[in-house]
Amino acid sequence: MKPKSLLYEGKAKRLFETDDPQILWVEYLNQATALNGARKDAMDGKASLNNEITALIFEQLKRANLQNHFIKKISKCEQLVEKLEIIPLEVVIRNISAGSFAKRLAIPEGKPLEFPVLEFYYKDDDLDDPFINDDHVKILNLASNQEIERIKNEAYKINKALSILFEAIDIRLVDFKIEFGRRADGTVLLADEITPDTCRLWDKQTDEHLDKDVYRRNLGDLVPVYQEVLNRLNKRFD
Ligand code: ADP
Numbered sequence: 052m053k054p055k056s057l058l059y060e061g062k063a064k065r066l067f068e069t070d071d072p073q074i075l076w077v078e079y080l081n082q083a084t085a086l087n088g089a090r091k092d093a094m095d096g097k098a099s100l101n102n103e104i105t106a107l108i109f110e111q112l113k114r115a116n117l118q119n120h121f122i123k124k125i126s127k128c129e130q131l132v133e134k135l136e137i138i139p140l141e142v143v144i145r146n147i148s149a150g151s152f153a154k155r156l157a158i159p160e161g162k163p164l165e166f167p168v169l170e171f172y173y174k175d176d177d178l179d180d181p182f183i184n185d186d187h188v189k190i191l192n193l194a195s196n197q198e199i200e201r202i203k204n205e206a207y208k209i210n211k212a213l214s215i216l217f218e219a220i221d222i223r224l225v226d227f228k229i230e231f232g233r234r235a236d237g238t239v240l241l242a243d244e245i246t247p248d249t250c251r252l253w254d255k256q257t258d259e260h261l262d263k264d265v266y267r268r269n270l271g272d273l274v275p276v277y278q279e280v281l282n283r284l285n286k287r288f289d
Pocket residue numbers: 059060061062063064065066075120132133134135136137230232242243244
């Protein structure tokens with residue numbers, strides 16, 4: 052299989068059509084962005100780390116019967132995925148207060164939450180991805196009641212599976228963002244990526260940030276931190 056026409060170039064990856072209309076060729080990019088792309092830096096080594104990390108995680112989720120778009124990794128920075136109709140929602144689950152949640156609700160960063168908090172953000176760059184609720188999802192015709200239920204159920208299950216996976220490598224899963232898409236037959240399944248770009252990961256012993264906050268907050272070099280996450284995953288799962 053070969054990449055054909057470029058379908059989409061985003062902040063973290065490029066998507067190409069292939070000979071098979073149901074399969075996309077995804078190329079991860081060596082760049083980091085923050086503030087909805089307003090800040091952007093080249094970052095050698097990031098693409099292969101995220102490609103490997105998300106491939107490994109999506110494979111583990113499949114083993115746990117959590118359906119997702121991942122097909123296979125084809126090179127250091129590339130993978131094949133099922134082409135889906137993306138539901139324009141960023142689904143965030145939070146286990147510990149941090150980031151925008153800590154700021155908006157004045158709940159100190161680091162405070163464990165009594166139960167996982169699920170949030171929806173409308174994926175729309177022009178609107179700056181606003182925080183929305185279920186009624187907004189319906190008014191905007193983004194997803195049906197049934198799809199909202201499926202997305203929530205899957206998100207909570209993914210949270211459980213990921214929390215266990217990271218716990219095993221001495222990392223606390225603080226929060227993460229996922230996206231879902233529809234197959235032609237209407238099945239809703241997990242898409243996009245799960246990487247240190249899209250999760251907050253804190254070292255269990257030291258609370259050190261092992262995620263994109265290193266870049267967002269100018270805490271040091273991002274690549275060695277992502278490498279540490281991959282090393283721990285490889286040690287556990289290879
Ligand atoms: P952004 O769009 O935020 O800049 P990316 O660079 O990660 O982010 O772009 C990847 C795009 O591909 C995202 O908009 C995402 O919704 C979309 N996408 C992810 N998985 C699939 C899939 N399986 N089918 C179609 N589109 C996908």
